[in-house]
Amino acid sequence: MKITKNTLGCRKQNKDTIINCGNSVEHERHGNGQSDSRMIETDNINTNKPTEGMLERILSRDNMNRAYLKVKRNKGAGGVDKMEIDELLEHLKTHREEILTSLLKGSYKPYPVKRVEIPKEGGKTRKLGIPTLTDRVIQQAILQILSPIYEKQFLDTSYGFRPNRGCHDALKKCQEYANEGYWYVIDMDLEKFFDTVNQSMLIEILSRTIKDNRVISLIQKFLNAGIMDKGMFIESEVGVPQGGPISPLLANIMLNELDQELDKWGYRYVRYADDVLIFTKSRRAGQRQYKRASKFIEGKLKLKINKEKTTITRLDQVKYLGYGFYRIKGKCRFRVHPKSINKLKDKLRVVTGRSNGMSIERRKRKLNQIIRGWVQYFKLADMKSIMKSIDEWLRRRIRMITWKRWKKVKTKFENLQKLGVAKDKAWKWANTRKSYWHTANSFILSTTLTNARFEKQGYLSFLKYYLEVRV
Numbered sequence: 001m002k003i004t005k006n007t008l009g010c011r012k013q014n015k016d017t018i019i020n021c022g023n024s025v026e027h028e029r030h031g032n033g034q035s036d037s038r039m040i041e042t043d044n045i046n047t048n049k050p051t052e053g054m055l056e057r058i059l060s061r062d063n064m065n066r067a068y069l070k071v072k073r074n075k076g077a078g079g080v081d082k083m084e085i086d087e088l089l090e091h092l093k094t095h096r097e098e099i100l101t102s103l104l105k106g107s108y109k110p111y112p113v114k115r116v117e118i119p120k121e122g123g124k125t126r127k128l129g130i131p132t133l134t135d136r137v138i139q140q141a142i143l144q145i146l147s148p149i150y151e152k153q154f155l156d157t158s159y160g161f162r163p164n165r166g167c168h169d170a171l172k173k174c175q176e177y178a179n180e181g182y183w184y185v186i187d188m189d190l191e192k193f194f195d196t197v198n199q200s201m202l203i204e205i206l207s208r209t210i211k212d213n214r215v216i217s218l219i220q221k222f223l224n225a226g227i228m229d230k231g232m233f234i235e236s237e238v239g240v241p242q243g244g245p246i247s248p249l250l251a252n253i254m255l256n257e258l259d260q261e262l263d264k265w266g267y268r269y270v271r272y273a274d275d276v277l278i279f280t281k282s283r284r285a286g287q288r289q290y291k292r293a294s295k296f297i298e299g300k301l302k303l304k305i306n307k308e309k310t311t312i313t314r315l316d317q318v319k320y321l322g323y324g325f326y327r328i329k330g331k332c333r334f335r336v337h338p339k340s341i342n343k344l345k346d347k348l349r350v351v352t353g354r355s356n357g358m359s360i361e362r363r364k365r366k367l368n369q370i371i372r373g374w375v376q377y378f379k380l381a382d383m384k385s386i387m388k389s390i391d392e393w394l395r396r397r398i399r400m401i402t403w404k405r406w407k408k409v410k411t412k413f414e415n416l417q418k419l420g421v422a423k424d425k426a427w428k429w430a431n432t433r434k435s436y437w438h439t440a441n442s443f444i445l446s447t448t449l450t451n452a453r454f455e456k457q458g459y460l461s462f463l464k465y466y467l468e469v470r471v
Contacts, residue, residue, distance in 0.1 A: 054212035058145050059103060067140035068092060071133060071245075079132030080114050080228045088133045103138070106214055110135045110222050113241050115229035121339065127195065129227055129241025139222060139246040142215070147249055149209060154252060155259045160273035161248035167321045170272045171334065171380060174279075177268050178315050178325065178332035182279035186290045187318045189309035190297070193274040194251065195239040198302040199223050202240070202254050222246065248273070254301070261296055265289075272321060279315075286312040323381060334381040341386065344374055345393070352397040354404050354436065363401075364458055367394075371460045379470045387463040391451075398459070399449045400440035419448035 057063065071088070078084050083091065102108040113129030120126050131139065147163070154162065159170035203220055210216055227234040227241065240250050251273060258276070262269050267289060268279040278293065280286040290312060297303050311318070315325045315332070324337040350356065351366050358366070375387075406412045409430045416426035421444060429444045439445060455461060 053214070054145060054210060055104070055214045055218070058141050058215065059100060063144055064137070064141050066144060067137050070140050070144075071136045076136075077114075077116070077130055079130050079135065080111050081132045081134075083133050085133060088137075091134070092137070099134075103218070104214075106217055108138075108218065108221065110138075110225040112226035112228045112233060113236075113243060115227050115234075116243070121343075126242070128243040129236075131222075131225075131244045135222070135225075136245055138218075139244050142219065143245050143249055146210070146246075150249065150253055150256075153209070154256055155263055157263070157269055158252065158256070158259050158271045160271070160275070161252060167272065167377070168380060170270050171321060171323055173270050174277060174315070174320065174325070175332045175334070177270070177279040178327070180268075182268055182281055183315050183327070184280045184283055184286050185313065185315050185318060186276075186278040186280070186286050186293070187309075187311045187313065187320075188276040188278065188290075188293070189306040190274045190276070191304045191306035191309075193303065194242045194247070196304055197238070197240045197251070197254055199238060199240075201302055202250060205253060205257060219246070219250075257301060258293075258297060261300075262293065265292070267293070275320065277318070277320060283312055322378070336378050336381045336383050336386060340378070341390075344370075344390070348394060348397070352394070352401055354401055360405075368458070368460045371462055371465055375462060375466050375469060379466065383466065384463065387466045391462045394462070395451055395454060396437075396440045398454060399445045400436045402449060403439055403445065404436050416444070416448065421448060 068088070072085060075085055099108070111132045111134075113131050116128045116130055117125040118128060151162070157173065159165045159167070159173075199220070202223075203216060206219065207216055222244065223240065224236055226236050240247050240254075255271065255274065259269075259271060262278070270277045270279075278286070278289055280289055290310075294305050297305055316327060318325070319337040319339060322337060322340040324335045326333055326335055347370060348367070351358070351363060351370065403412070406415055413426050413430035416429060417423060421429070425444065429439075429442070432439060434442075451461070
């Protein structure tokens with residue numbers, strides 16, 4: 001069904017939200033030169049009343065202010081209403097009362113999410129659903145109240161999208177299990193998890209904890225808001241669209257049911273979002289545990305296991321969170337999985353492309369950003385030799401784009417002389433017909449455009465940075 005102007009018009013009221021800046025929201029200046037220190041002078045919600053429910057806590061001034069600031073910091077693309085981040089504050093100020101009223105009365109209607117596809121390995125794509133900025137503020141406000149409540153229910157063996165937990169913690173837990181002798185794993189793949197979550201099941205699980213039916217109804221409206229994909233409206237009766245602030249929490253709430261069951265059975269496992277590893281001491285034990293776990297996942301939770309991608313194998317045969325594993329002297333160690341190396345090189349190729357139009361300084365900043373982020377993530381791994389190899393490869397690419405930037409024979413000749421090359425050799429190389437990539441590896445460039453020179457110019461080294469931050 002196409003989404004029409006009337007379809008969007010019925011949701012027009014929700015373009016803006018309800019927060020009161022007070023003194024806690026950043027003071028911004030707009031075109032009229034006035035400081036927006038307060039959006040509204042009064043806050044009609046008195047959260048000190050003992051009879052008030054969860055919705056009032058969600059809509060309290062302080063909570064909504066924090067939500068607004070969080071959304072603003074995260075920036076991101078706008079939704080189907082095309083509102084941009086710099087428009088958000090003015091809309092929140094202007095329409096506070098009408099949106100507050102609609103939320104309290106239960107008449108609030110979220111916009112459909114905007115479908116965005118991002119590339120994955122193997123040419124596939126991951127489908128994201130981007131809510132409008134206003135809907136993101138409201139979802140963020142819900143998240144801030146619900147997250148501390150559900151954190152008390154979550155187990156220590158889940159690590160994704162949780163405060164003070166991350167990939168490194170999950171990986172260290174894997175290492176701990178392996179060092180205890182659990183070297184076989186069930187590498188569980190939940191097929192299109194976010195797209196296939198049974199909403200009725202999720203609402204039933206939420207209702208066990210959330211006793212304010214207005215909050216349940218509001219969450220359900222976000223789930224059922226629909227998807228806008230290339231001008232077409234698609235209903236969303238199944239799944240939890242990825243992209244909204246509340247989606248990771250809802251995913252964890254759903255999969256916490258699996259966590260509780262696996263823990264009750266005494267299984268050793270690690271879960272990061274929908275990436276699940278169950279640890280066993282033998283392949284046969286893995287087969288037994290898989291049979292039991294799959295029955296619960298598909299029967300009770302009504303999720304689907306991708307049987308083609310789910311494997312029972314040794315830990316050193318799996319890729320988990322970009323890492324690989326190996327064993328030396330009976331102890332589990334980390335390595336960078338080859339696929340992660342390939343992805344890194346693909347990213348570096350884009351930045352060091354000969355024709356991407358980047359300035360020298362912009363390219364340098366981008367490269368250093370990639371190096372810092374990538375090494376920080378993979379610093380648990382043993383990768384000195386890999387870092388040395390990538391450094392050599394990257395320096396060659398920088399020499400290649402430098403050589404190309406010089407373009408004319410005269411420029412090459414003059415620059416080579418400035419770098420200390422004898423006149424006759426400089427002229428010879430300035431006139432070479434060899435490819436840019438071949439020339440970048442030549443003696444003449446490797447001894448003039450040296451690693452030390454690049455370092456002096458501010459280029460980071462993978463190896464040196466790794467040696468600084470490794471654990």
